[in-house]
Amino acid sequence: EAQVTQNPRYLITVTGKKLTVTCSQNMNHEYMSWYRQDPGLGLRQIYYSMNVEVTDKGDVPEGYKVSRKEKRNFPLILESPSPNQTSLYFCASSLTGMNTGELFFGEGSRLTVL
Amino acid sequence: RKEVEQDPGPFNVPEGATVAFNCTYSNSASQSFFWYRQDCRKEPKLLMSVYSSGNEDGRFTAQLNRASQYISLLIRDSKLSDSATYLCVVFGGATNKLIFGTGTLLAVQP
Numbered sequence: 001e002a003q004v005t006q007n008p009r010y011l012i013t014v015t016g017k018k019l020t021v022t023c024s025q026n027m028n029h030e031y032m033s034w035y036r037q038d039p040g041l042g043l044r045q046i047y048y049s050m051n052v053e054v055t056d057k058g059d060v061p062e063g064y065k066v067s068r069k070e071k072r073n074f075p076l077i078l079e080s081p082s083p084n085q086t087s088l089y090f091c092a093s094s095l096t097g098m099n100t101g102e103l104f105f106g107e108g109s110r111l112t113v114l
Numbered sequence: 115r116k117e118v119e120q121d122p123g124p125f126n127v128p129e130g131a132t133v134a135f136n137c138t139y140s141n142s143a144s145q146s147f148f149w150y151r152q153d154c155r156k157e158p159k160l161l162m163s164v165y166s167s168g169n170e171d172g173r174f175t176a177q178l179n180r181a182s183q184y185i186s187l188l189i190r191d192s193k194l195s196d197s198a199t200y201l202c203v204v205f206g207g208a209t210n211k212l213i214f215g216t217g218t219l220l221a222v223q224p
Contacts (some may be wrong), residue, residue: 103212
């Protein structure tokens with residue numbers, strides 16, 4: 001089954017404790033992206049990657065890191081999480097990029113930072 | 115001003131009703147337009163693209179008005195299963211990125 005898989009789905013952590021949210025897609029998609037979704041603010045892009053070893057900042061990259069060592073994986077790293085990073089995070093992928101508008105989203109990872 | 119604006123709702127409608135949502139965008143250079151659907155606590159999923167001439171997919175009709183910079187989504191014969199948040203998405207313009215609206219909540223009542 002074609003899908004984007006994120007882990008963990010739910011996580012409660014404390015300020016400053018490094019964490020990684022993994023994202024994997026099995027559709028051989030070139031493009032991958034991370035979003036956060038907050039009430040009243042909608043989906044905001046954190047980072048994106050057009051291909052292996054190519055990553056770029058989105059609209060809200062501060063406090064996050066990403067890597068794209070393999071085509072299928074695009075982990076999101078929070079080196080020192082803070083309470084303002086409490087949010088619902090979505091990983092998404094697309095065959096070619098944003099212009100087609102067809103993004104496939106993972107099920108989301110709900111992160112709480114205390 | 116937000117780049118993409120939607121009425122958050124909720125729109126509470128009875129089954130069988132016709133309901134329409136509008137979405138306005140600020141950048142006239144925007145190139146492509148889409149509607150996504152997001153069920154409660156789930157991931158967004160592409161509902162349909164919006165073409166200049168308007169397009170229909172079953173009970174759903176999407177239209178684009180470039181002059182007034184808005185797109186619309188019309189749902190006919192609403193079903194309980196249509197209850198969800200509908201996200202307006204715009205691509206292009208200065209940022210050359212996908213910009214998501216905050217969504218309009220639709221609740222179809224029995």
